[in-house]
Amino acid sequence: MKIKTAVIALLFAGLTFAQENITYRQPSAEILQLADYQRAPGVIMNSKKNWMVFTYRNTYKSLDELNQPEMKLAGLRVNPVTNIASTVTYITNLKVRRLKDKAETQIKGLPANPKIAYISFAPNEQKLAFTNTTSRGVELWVVDLATATAKKISSDNLNANVGTPYVWMKDSQSLLAKKIPANRIDLIDPTKEVPAGPTVSTADGKVSQNRTYQDLLKNPQDEQNFDTLATSELVKITLDGNESSYKGVAIYTGMSLSPDGNFVMLTTIKRPYSYIVPLSRFPMTSTVYDLNGNLVKTVNEVPLTEIMPKGFSSVRTGKRSMSWRDDEPATLVYAEALDGGDQSKTVEFRDEVFLWQAPFNAEPKSFFKTKQRFNNIEWSNADFAVINDSWYDTRNTKSYLINFKDNTHRIIDDRNYQDVYTDPGSFSQTKNQFGRTVIDTKSNKAYLVGEGFTKAGQFPFIDEIDVNTLTKKRIYTSKIKNSKENIIDIIDVKKGEVLVVEQSAGRYPNYFIRNIKNGKATALTTFANPFESIKDVYKEVIKYKRNDGVELSGTLYLPAGFDRKNPKEKLPLLIWAYPAEYKDKNTAGQNTQNPNDFTFPSYGSFIYWVTKGYAVLDDAAFPIIGEGKTEPNDTFIPQLVANGKAAIDAVDQLGYIDRSKVAVGGHSYGAFMTANLLTHSNDYACGIARSGAYNRTLTPFGFQSEQRNYWDVPEVYNTMSPFMNADKMKTPMLLIHGEADNNPGTFTLQTERYFQALKNLGAPVRMVLLPLESHGYAARESILHVLWEQDQFLKKCFKK
Numbered sequence: 001m002k003i004k005t006a007v008i009a010l011l012f013a014g015l016t017f018a019q020e021n022i023t024y025r026q027p028s029a030e031i032l033q034l035a036d037y038q039r040a041p042g043v044i045m046n047s048k049k050n051w052m053v054f055t056y057r058n059t060y061k062s063l064d065e066l067n068q069p070e071m072k073l074a075g076l077r078v079n080p081v082t083n084i085a086s087t088v089t090y091i092t093n094l095k096v097r098r099l100k101d102k103a104e105t106q107i108k109g110l111p112a113n114p115k116i117a118y119i120s121f122a123p124n125e126q127k128l129a130f131t132n133t134t135s136r137g138v139e140l141w142v143v144d145l146a147t148a149t150a151k152k153i154s155s156d157n158l159n160a161n162v163g164t165p166y167v168w169m170k171d172s173q174s175l176l177a178k179k180i181p182a183n184r185i186d187l188i189d190p191t192k193e194v195p196a197g198p199t200v201s202t203a204d205g206k207v208s209q210n211r212t213y214q215d216l217l218k219n220p221q222d223e224q225n226f227d228t229l230a231t232s233e234l235v236k237i238t239l240d241g242n243e244s245s246y247k248g249v250a251i252y253t254g255m256s257l258s259p260d261g262n263f264v265m266l267t268t269i270k271r272p273y274s275y276i277v278p279l280s281r282f283p284m285t286s287t288v289y290d291l292n293g294n295l296v297k298t299v300n301e302v303p304l305t306e307i308m309p310k311g312f313s314s315v316r317t318g319k320r321s322m323s324w325r326d327d328e329p330a331t332l333v334y335a336e337a338l339d340g341g342d343q344s345k346t347v348e349f350r351d352e353v354f355l356w357q358a359p360f361n362a363e364p365k366s367f368f369k370t371k372q373r374f375n376n377i378e379w380s381n382a383d384f385a386v387i388n389d390s391w392y393d394t395r396n397t398k399s400y401l402i403n404f405k406d407n408t409h410r411i412i413d414d415r416n417y418q419d420v421y422t423d424p425g426s427f428s429q430t431k432n433q434f435g436r437t438v439i440d441t442k443s444n445k446a447y448l449v450g451e452g453f454t455k456a457g458q459f460p461f462i463d464e465i466d467v468n469t470l471t472k473k474r475i476y477t478s479k480i481k482n483s484k485e486n487i488i489d490i491i492d493v494k495k496g497e498v499l500v501v502e503q504s505a506g507r508y509p510n511y512f513i514r515n516i517k518n519g520k521a522t523a524l525t526t527f528a529n530p531f532e533s534i535k536d537v538y539k540e541v542i543k544y545k546r547n548d549g550v551e552l553s554g555t556l557y558l559p560a561g562f563d564r565k566n567p568k569e570k571l572p573l574l575i576w577a578y579p580a581e582y583k584d585k586n587t588a589g590q591n592t593q594n595p596n597d598f599t600f601p602s603y604g605s606f607i608y609w610v611t612k613g614y615a616v617l618d619d620a621a622f623p624i625i626g627e628g629k630t631e632p633n634d635t636f637i638p639q640l641v642a643n644g645k646a647a648i649d650a651v652d653q654l655g656y657i658d659r660s661k662v663a664v665g666g667h668s669y670g671a672f673m674t675a676n677l678l679t680h681s682n683d684y685a686c687g688i689a690r691s692g693a694y695n696r697t698l699t700p701f702g703f704q705s706e707q708r709n710y711w712d713v714p715e716v717y718n719t720m721s722p723f724m725n726a727d728k729m730k731t732p733m734l735l736i737h738g739e740a741d742n743n744p745g746t747f748t749l750q751t752e753r754y755f756q757a758l759k760n761l762g763a764p765v766r767m768v769l770l771p772l773e774s775h776g777y778a779a780r781e782s783i784l785h786v787l788w789e790q791d792q793f794l795k796k797c798f799k800k
Contacts, residue, residue, distance in 0.1 A: 027787035030533070030611040034601050035787055036780075037530040041095070043511060046125040047431045049491050049499060051145055052511075052524070053128065054104050055119070056093040060780035066772035071187075072215035073226040075278025076161065077742060077774075080187055080229060082133050083180060084117070084160035087742075087774065090133065091116035096148050099513075099524065107143055109150040118164050122172040123261075123435045127239070129168065129175060131160060140166055140177060142239055153241040154179075159232040162253055162279075166237075170261020170435075173239055178232035181249045187228055188221045196220070201275055208307040209709060210276055212699045212745045217275050226273065227251070234266075246293050253284065259434030260329035263296060263358055264289050265322075274306055281305040286322060288332075288360065297360040299332060309342035311707050312392040313373050317341045319354075326379040326436035330358035333367070335374040343373075343393075353377070353387065368409070372398060380439035380446070381432045384467055390417060392707075395583045401467065412470055418587040425450025425463065428490045442493065444468050449487045452478065458594045460487045462498070462516070476516040483507070484596035485514070503598040506535035534599060536560040537610050541593045542617075544650035546642050551589030554620035554647060557599075557610040558656065570658035571615040572685075572798045573651055574606040578670040579622040579640065581632040581705040588623035603783045604667060609794065615657050620647045622673060633706050633713075636720050640673060641681045648683055661685050661798050665790075668692060668746060668775065669704055671735075675722035675754070678731040686732040686797035688790055691746055691775055694754040695723035699745040726757040732764040734793045736786060738773030746775060766793065 026032055041054040068079055070086045079086045092114055097104040115133040122129065128143040137156035143149065158165040159178045166177040199219045217223055234247040234255075247266065254267030267286045269279060286300035300319045308314060315337055322334040335353050339345040351374035356364040372389040375397075379385045383404040390397040399413035415422050425448035430440035439446055444467050452459040462476040476498070478485040483504045488511075491497040496517035503509035511524040529535065538558040545551055554575075558564065562571070582588035601607040606616045622643040626632035632639075644664065652659045664687045666674045671692025678687045696703055696717040700710035710717045718724045737751035748769065755767040768789050770782045777783050 024781045024785045025788040026784045027608075027791050028612070031608045031787050031791060032784070033533055034531055034608055034611070035603070035784060040508065040527040040530070043525065044119065045499075046121050047437070048125060049489065050099050051125065052097045052099060052104070053119070054095040054097070055091045055116075056095075057089060057091045060783055061089065061778040063772060063779045063781050066779050071225060071229065072742075073222055073229065074217050074273065074282070075213060075215050075280065076226075076230075077215060078161045078229055082135070082137050083158070083229070084131075084133055084138050088117050088133075089778070090114075091119070091130075094119075094128075094130075094143070094150075096128075096143070096145055105148045107148050107150050111139070111141070111150075111152070118160070118166070120168065122168050123170055124172040127172060129166065131158065131165060132156075137180070138165060140175065140237060151239075153239060154237055154243070159230075161229045162232075162251065165232075167255045167257065169236070170257060175237050176246060176255055176264065177235055177237050178252055178255075179235050181231060181233050184231070185228055187225050190219075190221045193221055199275075206307045207310075209310045209701045210306065210308065211702060212747075213276070213278050214742050214744060214747065216278065217273055223271075223273050226279075230269070230279075247289070253279070254286070256324060258324050258330035258358065259326060259436050262291060263330050264291070265299070265324070265332075267300075272304055274304055277306055288358070296358065299356070299360060300334070309340075309344065310709070311343040312705075313343040313350075313390075315341045315373065321374065321376070324436075325355065326434065326438050327381070327385075327432060328357075329434070332356040332358075332360075332364075333377060334364075335370075338369070350374070351389070368400070368402060370400075372396065378427060378439050379436075380441050381430060382439075382441040382444070382467065384441075386412070386427070386439065393583075395587075401470070410470060412465075416584065416587055418582055420451070420453040420587075420590050420592055421455065423450055423453070424448055425461070428462075428493075440490070441467060447475075447490055447493060448472075449490070451486075453590065453592050455591075458484065458592075460485055462487065462490065482596060484594050504596045505539045505599050507598065509598050529598075531599065531601060534560070534601065534607075534611060537599070538562060538564065539595055539599060541591065541595045542650055542654075543591065544646055546646045548585075548642070550585050550623060550625065551591075552621040552623070552643065552646055552650075553591040553593055554617045554650075555593050555595070555597075556651065557607060557616040557618065559610055559613055559615075562656075564654075564656065567655060570661075571613065571656055572661035572663070572794075573615045573617065573648065573657040573659070574609055574794070575617045575620050575644070575647055575662065575664045576606045576670070577620040577622045577643075577647075577664070577666055577673060578668075579624050579643075579673050582623050582625045583632075584627050585625055588621075588625050591621075593619060603777065603786055606665060608787065609791075612791070614794075615651060617647055617651060631706075631708070631716075633716050633720060636716075637676060637680050640676055641683075644677050644681060645683055659683075663687060663794060663797060665689070666692075668743065672722070675729070675733070676720070678733055679722050679725050679729045684731060686734070686793065688734045688736070688793065690736040690786075691738060691741060691743070691751075692735075693746045693750045694721065695750060696721045697724075698747070698750065703745055723754050723757060726754065726763070727761050729758060729761075729763050732793075732797055733758070733766075734789060735765060735767045736770065736789065737768075738770045738775060738777060738782075740772055741775045743775035 039059045041056045044053040077086045094107045095104040111132045119130045132139045134156045138158040138160045139156045140154040157180045159180050166175045230251040233249045236244050251269040269282045283304045284302040287298045288296040305316045319334045325331040325333045335351045339347045349369040351370045353368045354364040355367045370389040372391040375388040385402045387400045395416045397417040400409045401412045402409045427439040428447040432438045448463040452461045460478040464473045486501040488499040496515045500514045501509045508527045508529040512521040514521045543553045624632040667690045671689035674687040674689040741748045758765045
C-alpha cells in the first residue's frame with residue numbers, strides 16, 4: 001500500500017493542540033526551482049586514469065521506492081524479496097569514455113530500467129562489473145569497456161543482504177559470487193507465528209559499554225529470519241556465464257583474494273547471536289582456501305563481542321584488522337592489543353602488528369609495536385611501509401616509516417589529527433605488480449597531496465618527500481584566483497600532469513588535467529550549474545571570535561542585489577550548524593571553509609532561503625572544547641550559547657541583520673544543539689531541529705563524542721538533555737524526524753517524547769514525522785515537504 005499523506009502532529013503559537021492530517025506539499029517557486037534539479041553524473045576512474053565511467057542517478061528517491069518490503073535484523077535493513085539492502089541508492093545509467101576522447105559513449109545492452117549498484121573494475125581494468133536489481137532479485141553484469149557493451153552473466157539469485165555480493169578473481173575472467181541457496185527455507189512472519197516461549201537475555205556480571213544500536217535481533221524468530229536472509233553459497237561465475245560451486249552455505253561477510261590470486265580468505269558469521277549488538281560483533285571465523293576451495297588454514301576465530309572496555313581507544317582482544325599485505329604474494333597482516341584492549345591500562349606499547357605468510361604453517365612474526373592504537377599500514381612499491389596509530393583522548397596521531405633494508409623506523413608525522421593546518425596530506429598511490437594499491441615511489445621519492453588549509457586560506461599542494469632523508473620539497477601549490485582546485489591524483493609526475501577538480505562559488509565542479517609545470521589545464525568534463533538562480537548571491541567566509549578568544553568562522557550568504565554598504569532594511573538571519581568536540585583552542589579555531597566552494601543548496605542547510613530575502617550563515621563553527629583532563633561536555637551549554645552569540649554578534653556588527661529575527665537549525669546532533677540553544681538562550685526567535693536525540697539518559701553508554709556513561713557523570717547527561725529542561729523551553733520550534741530512523745541513539749521516539757513534554761508544558765512547537773524515512777531523508781515528496789514546512793514555519797516566526 002502506497003503512503004498518500006504526511007503524518008503531522010501540530011502545535012504552534014496561536015493554534016490549539018491538534019493533529020493535522022495534510023497531503024505532501026511543495027515549497028515556494030524560488031526554493032522549488034533549486035530543489036527540483038537534475039543531478040550531474042558521478043565519475044569513477046580506473047587506476048591508470050585512461051577510463052572514465054559516468055554514473056547517473058535520480059536526484060531523489062520516490063516514496064514508492066521507500067515503501068518496499070523491508071526487514072530490520074542485526075543492524076541490517078534489507079528487502080527480503082530482492083535480497084539487497086533496502087537503503088541502496090541505485091544508478092540508472094552508465095556511460096564510458098577514454099580519457100583521450102572528447103565525449104562519453106552510452107553503454108549498450110544495459111538492462112531495461114536498470115537499478116545498478118556495486119560497480120568495480122576487473123583487475124586488468126578492461127572490464128567493469130555491476131549488479132542489477134530486478135523485481136525478484138540481484139543479477140551480475142559485466143561491461144566490456146573497449147566496446148562499451150554490457151552483458152548479464154547470472155540469474156537474479158545473488159545475495160546482497162550482507163554487502164557486496166561478488167569479488168573479481170585475479171584472472172579477470174571470472175568472479176566469486178554469493179548466491180541464494182537452492183534449499184533456502186521460508187521466512188517467518190512474526191505476526192502469525194505463535195511464540196514457543198519468552199525471550200530471555202542474561203548478563204554474567206561483566207562491565208561493558210555498548211552504544212544504543214537500532215534494528216537489532218529481538219527474538220528467536222528474528223534469529224531464524226537473519227539466518228535465512230544472510231546465508232549464501234559461493235559460486236564461481238565466468239564471463240560467459242558458466243557457474244561452478246566453490247563453497248557451501250554459510251553467512252559470508254568477507255571475501256578477499258591474496259595479491260597473487262592463489263588464496264581466498266572468507267569470513268563467516270556463526271552463532272550465538274546477540275540482542276544488544278549488531279552483526280559486526282557476532283562471532284566470526286576467517287579461513288583461507290586455495291582456488292579449488294580446499295582448506296589451507298583457519299586464521300582467526302573471533303567470539304561474540306558484547307563486552308568492551310570503556311573508551312574510544314579501547315578494542316576487543318585477539319587478532320583484528322586482518323588483511324593481505326599488498327606488496328607480497330600471500331602474507332596476512334593483523335594487530336593484537338597488548339593492553340587487553342583496555343585504554344585505561346598503562347603499558348609501554350598498545351598494539352603489536354604481526355605478519356603471517358601462506359601457507360601459515362610457521363608462527364606469525366612480530367613486525368612492529370605501536371605506542372598508540374594501531375590504525376593501518378600503507379605498503380609501497382619500494383622497500384618501506386608507513387604505519388599509522390592514534391589515541392582519541394589526546395587526538396594524537398603518529399606515522400612511522402618502516403625501512404625494510406635495515407629494519408629501522410622513524411616518525412614522519414606526530415600531531416593532533418584535528419589540526420588541519422599541519423596536515424601533511426596523503427601519499428599518492430599506484431597499482432603494483434599484484435594490482436594492489438600502494439604508495440607510489442620513484443627513485444626514493446614519494447609524493448604527498450594535501451588539502452592545504454592555512455590561516456590565510458586554502459591552498460592545496462603536492463610535496464615531494466625523500467624516503468631516505470625524509471626531507472620535503474613543495475613542487476606545487478594551487479593558487480588559482482577566485483577558484484578552488486582539489487588535487488585528485490598525480491597522473492605523471494615527470495610530465496607534471498595531475499588530475500584536479502576545479503570549482504568556484506557559481507561554477508559547478510568539473511574535472512581537469514592540469515600541468516603543474518606550465519599551468520595549463522585541459523577540461524575533461526563540462527557539467528553545467530543547475531543552480532543558476534543563486535549564482536549572483538553574495539558569499540563570504542567571515543571570521544570572528546568567541547568571548548573567550550576562540551576563533552570561529554562561517555559562510556555568510558546575502559540575497560543577490562543586497563546593498564551591503566547602505567542596507568535599506570535589516571534582514572532576518574538563519575544559522576545552520578553542527579557542534580564538534582576538540583581538545584585544544586587552537587585546533588578548534590581553525591577554518592576549513594573556502595568562499596570558492598561551489599554553492600550547492602541542499603535540504604541539509606538553509607541556503608535556499610537566501611532567495612527569500614534572508615541572510616544565511618551556513619556551517620557556523622560551534623566548537624566544544626575540553627583541554628587537558630577536562631572533557632568538552634563538562635561545559636557544553638555555556639560554550640554552545642557563546643558560539644551562537646558570537647555568530648549573531650559578528651553578522652550584526654556588519655550591519656546586515658535584525659538581531660530580533662534570528663533562527664537556528666540543525667540535523668541530528670545539530671538538532672540537539674538547536675533544542676539546547678532555544679532552551680538556554682534568548683538570542684533566537686525560533687529554531688528547526690531535525691532527527692535529533694533530546695534525552696541523553698536514553699543513550700546512557702555514551703553519545704556522539706562522549707565516552708563516559710550516565711553513571712559516571714549523571715549531571716552532564718541531565719544538563720545536556722533538552723528533555724530534562726523542557727520546562728524552560730518557550731521559543732517556537734519545528735521538530736522533524738523520519739519515522740524509520742536507523743541511526744544509533746536518534747530513535748524517532750526521542751522526538752515524540754520531547755514533543756509530548758513540550759506540548760504539555762505549553763511550549764509553541766510543531767512536530768512532523770516523515771513516513772518511511774530514515775535518519776537522512778531520501779524521497780522527493782519528503783524533502784520537498786520538509787522545505788515547505790520550514791518555509792511556512794519561518795514565515796510565521798518572522799511574520800513575513
